[in-house]
Amino acid sequence: MQGVPQGLPRKEGTIAIFPSLARGLILLCTAVLGVASAAPGASLLERGEYLVRAGGCTNCHTDEEGAFLAGGRALHTPFGTFYAPNITPHLRHGIGAWTDADFLRAMKAGLSPDGENYYPAFPYVAYAGMRRQDVLAIKAYLNSVPAVAQPNRPHQLPWYLHFRPGVWLWKWRYLSPLARTTDGAVDPVQQRGEYLVNALAHCGECHTPRDWFGGLIDAQRHAGSVYGVDGDVVPNITPDRKTGIGKWSGDDLSFYLQTGLTPDGDSAGGPMAAVIDNVTSRLTNQDLQAMVRYVLSIPPIENVLQSRQSKTKRDPYEY
Amino acid sequence: MLNILKTTLSGLLLLGAAVWTIIAVAAETEDIIKYRQGVMKSVGGHMAAAAQIVRGKVDYGDDLGYHAESIARTMQTVESLFPKDTDFGETRALDAIWSEPDKFKAVSDESRAATSAFHDAVKSSDKNAYAAKFKAVADACKACHKDFREKKEQ
Numbered sequence: 158m159q160g161v162p163q164g165l166p167r168k169e170g171t172i173a174i175f176p177s178l179a180r181g182l183i184l185l186c187t188a189v190l191g192v193a194s195a196a197p198g199a200s201l202l203e204r205g206e207y208l209v210r211a212g213g214c215t216n217c218h219t220d221e222e223g224a225f226l227a228g229g230r231a232l233h234t235p236f237g238t239f240y241a242p243n244i245t246p247h248l249r250h251g252i253g254a255w256t257d258a259d260f261l262r263a264m265k266a267g268l269s270p271d272g273e274n275y276y277p278a279f280p281y282v283a284y285a286g287m288r289r290q291d292v293l294a295i296k297a298y299l300n301s302v303p304a305v306a307q308p309n310r311p312h313q314l315p316w317y318l319h320f321r322p323g324v325w326l327w328k329w330r331y332l333s334p335l336a337r338t339t340d341g342a343v344d345p346v347q348q349r350g351e352y353l354v355n356a357l358a359h360c361g362e363c364h365t366p367r368d369w370f371g372g373l374i375d376a377q378r379h380a381g382s383v384y385g386v387d388g389d390v391v392p393n394i395t396p397d398r399k400t401g402i403g404k405w406s407g408d409d410l411s412f413y414l415q416t417g418l419t420p421d422g423d424s425a426g427g428p429m430a431a432v433i434d435n436v437t438s439r440l441t442n443q444d445l446q447a448m449v450r451y452v453l454s455i456p457p458i459e460n461v462l463q464s465r466q467s468k469t470k471r472d473p474y475e476y
Numbered sequence: 477m478l479n480i481l482k483t484t485l486s487g488l489l490l491l492g493a494a495v496w497t498i499i500a501v502a503a504e505t506e507d508i509i510k511y512r513q514g515v516m517k518s519v520g521g522h523m524a525a526a527a528q529i530v531r532g533k534v535d536y537g538d539d540l541g542y543h544a545e546s547i548a549r550t551m552q553t554v555e556s557l558f559p560k561d562t563d564f565g566e567t568r569a570l571d572a573i574w575s576e577p578d579k580f581k582a583v584s585d586e587s588r589a590a591t592s593a594f595h596d597a598v599k600s601s602d603k604n605a606y607a608a609k610f611k612a613v614a615d616a617c618k619a620c621h622k623d624f625r626e627k628k629e630q
Contacts, residue, residue, distance in 0.1 A: 408533075417614055418523060421520060423520050424617035425622075427626075433618065434622075
């Protein structure tokens, strides 16, 4: 898997090669935002790059064989097959023509510049909890990646989901209650961990079970799900000793998030392998430790998962 | 009359033989799957043990060579654990193993290279070198499980 491409603009000096418009914008943002929240002292672009990684954008928006952020592989969900669009700054096929306000609305309210609702396969339910300045840093970074002229692939959805305004109802029910990002967090490290887990890395999008309408069941947050992308069974990561990761130490968890190795020597596979490759193994050590502290502080939930799939996974599960 | 009897009898025999073959093949498949899972578990055991040593949690450094060797030896022939048609029954092996042979060979090659490099580094007993090589081994396991193993059943 490719993550963030090599040779990204890291030094202030490199910014000089950008079109003056982008530069003006970047300077303006830097001036307005002041202190960076990800790593102190980092430039706006560096912060944006880091946040794109922590937010796992490439997992969906970059195809394994495709160009960086120019559109992703098929995401099979119980509600149809989605293709994450091109978010490079290409004017026609990407989001190069978007204003900051457009971008904020997409990330935090799930609305397109035309006011259409996005499907929640785009995890804006999580990103809604992101800080405004972090969203803008992401935008600045996205403006700096190579623009790619790749048209978007249409989603393949059952007829009753083609009606985008219907998503409004869904959002009315599910968007707000999950946007909280401070519940349970007491000290600043844990709070940072919660922000990383819930607003950025969106662990719950896979690890939290869903109800009949695909909404996350908040009372069971992180307790495991049988409705993962591609029909996976996603384990319980609350620290319950029997059905969760209650027997893992903090070291075990950070080791897993860096290497994929569980305490019993198994190695992570499937979508979690991509999360480890693209997100958790690339965090700063400080952020990784914060994430671990928060995950192990979640109240344990006992939840035995039963796969809906038969063992003969020959028929890819389809509705 | 006799002819009819003969036909029926030979028909039954043939049918029996066919059923027998199917059962035998199925049993063999099951045995291979069990063997494969046993081998993978043993690799997992060595990895769990090696991880404790590499992370400096325990002081069994003298045994690291043995764990590294076992892991490397198993991975030399990892493809042999996946003969055709062993994707039925109680297995998490995915069809992609057989439908995307080139990709499967690439991850197998990678696991061969990474585990031998780790074993060599341990033999040279340079701590910094083998810690990095250990990470590469973990990455190689993860790369194969990512595309070729079905997600967890609980």
